[in-house]
Amino acid sequence: MTATAPGARLPEHPDFLWDDPDPARSYDVVIVGGGGHGLATAYYLAKVHGITNVAVLEKGWLAGGNMARNTTIIRSNYLWDESSGIYEHSLKLWEGLEEDLGYPILFDQRGVLNLAHSLQDVRDSVRRVNANRLNGIDAEWVDAEGVKEICPIVNISPEVRYPVLGATFQPRAGIAKHDYVAWGFARAAAAMGVDLVQNCQVTGIETRQGRVTAVETTRGRVAAGRVALCAAGHSAVLASMVGLKLPVSSHPLQALVSELLEPVHPTVVMSNAVHVYVSQAHKGELVMGAGIDGYTGYGQRGSFHIIEQQMAAALELFPVFARAHLLRTWAGIVDVTPDASPIVGLTPVGGLYLNCGWGTGGFKATPGVGDCFAHTVAKDEPHPYAEPFALERFITGALVDEHGAAAVAH
CATH class of the missing domain: 3.30.9.10 (D-Amino Acid Oxidase, subunit A, domain 2)
Incomplete structure (x- = not known):
């Protein structure tokens, strides 16, 4: 596949939107999970923070997990300030995303x-x-x-x-075409130098003196300065590789x-x-x-x-x-977390970052959490919109209980 420069004429078929490289031996950032959140995080790392030595590792094909298996509802009308903050941030990004990515996403604000x-x-x-x-x-x-x-x-x-x-x-709420959203983020990230590595499952996370150093994959060892987990339902499996038990x-x-x-x-x-x-x-x-x-x-x-x-x-x-x-x-x-809200932020392991627990609400948060998580990874500190969703809230008791929003779907 051939990457396309920003602003160039769109290819007629998604097969020509990005390269399909082998993983390099090392990266500044490795993102585990090639769904919407992983691709959006890579895009904002490159665009906003200038970090392009990044790999997105996907065990199957890009966006073949929950991104391709959702019902595409986008809204921000959540009860609590913390939830409405991050979802409204996302909705505002949705409203300009097609122009930002230079790719059609069929965002339809039908309410x-x-x-x-x-x-x-x-x-x-x-x-x-x-x-x-x-x-x-x-x-x-x-x-x-x-x-x-x-x-x-x-x-x-x-x-x-x-x-x-x-x-x-x-x-202002509505729907978008999930495949197009993933392709738009993938195309734009690849054009800025991000490696999108498919059929590459992470089988282990290597640490040294309390800090992540590499990931083991089905395609070999990949050294990493930082590792960002964006693997939705498999997040607990990945976290257990470093002895971290998640409340999901x-x-x-x-x-x-x-x-x-x-x-x-x-x-x-x-x-x-x-x-x-x-x-x-x-x-x-x-x-x-x-x-x-x-x-x-x-x-x-x-x-x-x-x-x-x-x-x-x-x-x-x-x-x-x-x-x-x-x-x-x-x-x-x-x-799913005990308070039906996500976990986004740092972990007790240095250089390991967590984005999970979105339950049924992950799609609508795609651009917003991509932006917030990229900030967290780049600066090693939580983004203000993501700060309430830290893992530590399950110790402090500062939960963000959105069960009312999640009873049928986020």
């Missing part, structure tokens, strides 16, 4: 509705709207008729099991898409009560997801009963979909 089905839902939702506004985030409360006006196909009948009483609405558990997270349909669904609709979220992809498939499978595991597939429940929930909200056919299902491996 997100979070439905309320009980009086407690209404109270919680209005509280979140007020918190969002205090943080300068666009948010509004709409009643059931307002929901119908934004998304006419939602069933707002009072006779259903969980009647729609209203919703929060973030107009890995679970399958399933999603599914329908056959291609004409444009019928103008926004994104999420509901914790019926446990489903639904959008329509650019090509026309309905994209549906729900919560994680209850068991821990590393298989990129899930349980049939979760799929069945998702489809039943979708039909409660959208009876018009009753005759739509299921096209395919898949699962990613998400890493």
